[in-house]
Amino acid sequence: xxxxxxxxxxxxxxxxxxxxxxxxxxxxxxxxxxxxxxxxxxxxxxxxxxxxxxxxxxxxxxxxxxxxxxxxxxxxxxxxxxxxxxxxxxxxxxxxxxxxxxxxxxxxxxxxxxxxxxxxxxxxxxxxxxxxxxxxxxxxxxxxxxxxxxxxxxxxxxxxxxxxxxxxxxxxxxxxxxxxxxxxxxxxxxxxxxxxxxxxxxxxxxxxxxxxxxxxxxxxxxxxxxxxxxxxxx
Numbered sequence: 136x137x138x139x140x141x142x143x144x145x146x147x148x149x150x151x152x153x154x155x156x157x158x159x160x161x162x163x164x165x166x167x168x169x170x171x172x173x174x175x176x177x178x179x180x181x182x183x184x185x186x187x188x189x190x191x192x193x194x195x196x197x198x199x200x201x202x203x204x205x206x207x208x209x210x211x212x213x214x215x216x217x218x219x220x221x222x223x224x225x226x227x228x229x230x231x232x233x234x235x236x237x238x239x240x241x242x243x244x245x246x247x248x249x250x251x252x253x254x255x256x257x258x259x260x261x262x263x264x265x266x267x268x269x270x271x272x273x274x275x276x277x278x279x280x281x282x283x284x285x286x287x288x289x290x291x292x293x294x295x296x297x298x299x300x301x302x303x304x305x306x307x308x309x310x311x312x313x314x315x316x317x318x319x320x321x322x323x324x325x326x327x328x329x330x331x332x333x334x335x336x337x338x339x340x341x342x343x344x345x346x347x348x349x350x351x352x353x354x355x356x357x358x359x360x361x362x363x364x365x366x367x368x369x
Contacts, residue, residue, distance in 0.1 A: 136318065136319060136322070139319075139343060139346040139347060139350065140322045140343055142342075142346065143228075143339055143342035143343035143346060144339055144342075144343075146227075146228065146231065146342050147224075147335055147338045147339055147342055151227055152224065152227060152338070155220045155223050155224055155227075155338065156335065156338060158220060159213070159216060159219075159220050159334075159335075159337070159338060160334045160335070162216045162219075163212055163213050163216045163334055164334070166212050166216060167212060211254075211255040211256070211258040211259040211262065212255070213333070213334055213336055213337050214251060214254045214255045214258055214290075214336075214337055215251050215252060215254075215255035216337075218247055218248065218250065218251020218252075218254070218255075218337070219247075219248075219251070220338075221247070221251075221294060221337060221338075221341045222241040222242055222247065222298075224338055224341045224342060225239060225294065225295060225298055225341055225342075225345050226238060226239065226241070228341070228342045228345040228346065229298075229345060232345070232346060232349060233349070236354070237354070239295075239298025239299050240298055240299070241298070242294065242297055242298065250290070250293075250294070254286070254290045257286060258283070258286060261279075261282040261283060261286060262279070262283075264278065264282070279324070279328065280321065280324045280325070280328075283320070283323070283324035283327055284317055284318075284320035284321045284323070284324040285317055285320060286320070287320040287323035287324055287327075287336075287340050288316035288317050288318075288319050288320025288323070288344075289309060289316065289320070290340075291320075291323065291337075291340040291341055291343070291344035292309050292312075292316050292319075292344045292347060292348060293305045293306060293309050294341065294344065295341070295344045295345045295347070295348040296308050296309065296348050296352070299348075299354055308351075308352055312351050312352075315351070316347075319343070319344070319347050322343065323336060323339065323340045323343065326339055326340075
């Protein structure tokens with residue numbers, strides 16, 4: 136697991152990934168900035184106190200609450216934004232680890248958006264639950280890592296598998312390796328917990344799980360046949 140995670144982490148910062156990384160991170164920061172501006176402006180219009188120190192206190196508390204809230208929103212927002220680019224990431228990883236192998240099929244745009252929205256929604260609920268448990272020492276960290284490891288292992292593995300398999304086959308394969316995928320999801324959950332690095336989580340998760348998919352399961356027969364035909368033609 137460590138070797139796959141290390142290779143994936145290094146790859147997302149290499150020149151071929153740079154354009155995708157910059158676009159994904161820039162869009163994520165833009166969305167978070169819009170949320171910050173909208174909330175602070177709304178509070179400023181709704182709460183207009185005559186006493187300057189009360190007004191200052193409300194502004195400070197609003198900013199503090201927003202900072203904590205946005206920290207927990209980074210995971211779903213990055214998942215939603217990066218969902219637009221994950222097929223590009225997966226394709227680049229596939230080319231690097233198996234240059235002569237058959238490329239995977241991109242997930243249809245509509246399905247990709249739905250998958251990203253679903254993952255973002257579930258991730259938001261999980262991180263909201265972790266936020267509510269913020270003042271319960273120990274429990275919040277366990278809940279955060281366990282839930283996000285499960286979700287990340289599930290979603291990013293299915294994305295990698297669906298490039299070569301039907302939705303049903305990808306889900307069956309994921310269910311067959313559920314315990315191992317939970318463990319493989321832990322490095323992704325750990326990255327979610329690190330400020331700044333958590334902006335790169337979807338890119339890392341995709342690069343990591345493409346490698347995991349190749350290690351856990353051979354390519355389906357049609358893909359293997361295509362690979363052999365390509366090798367003979369060369």
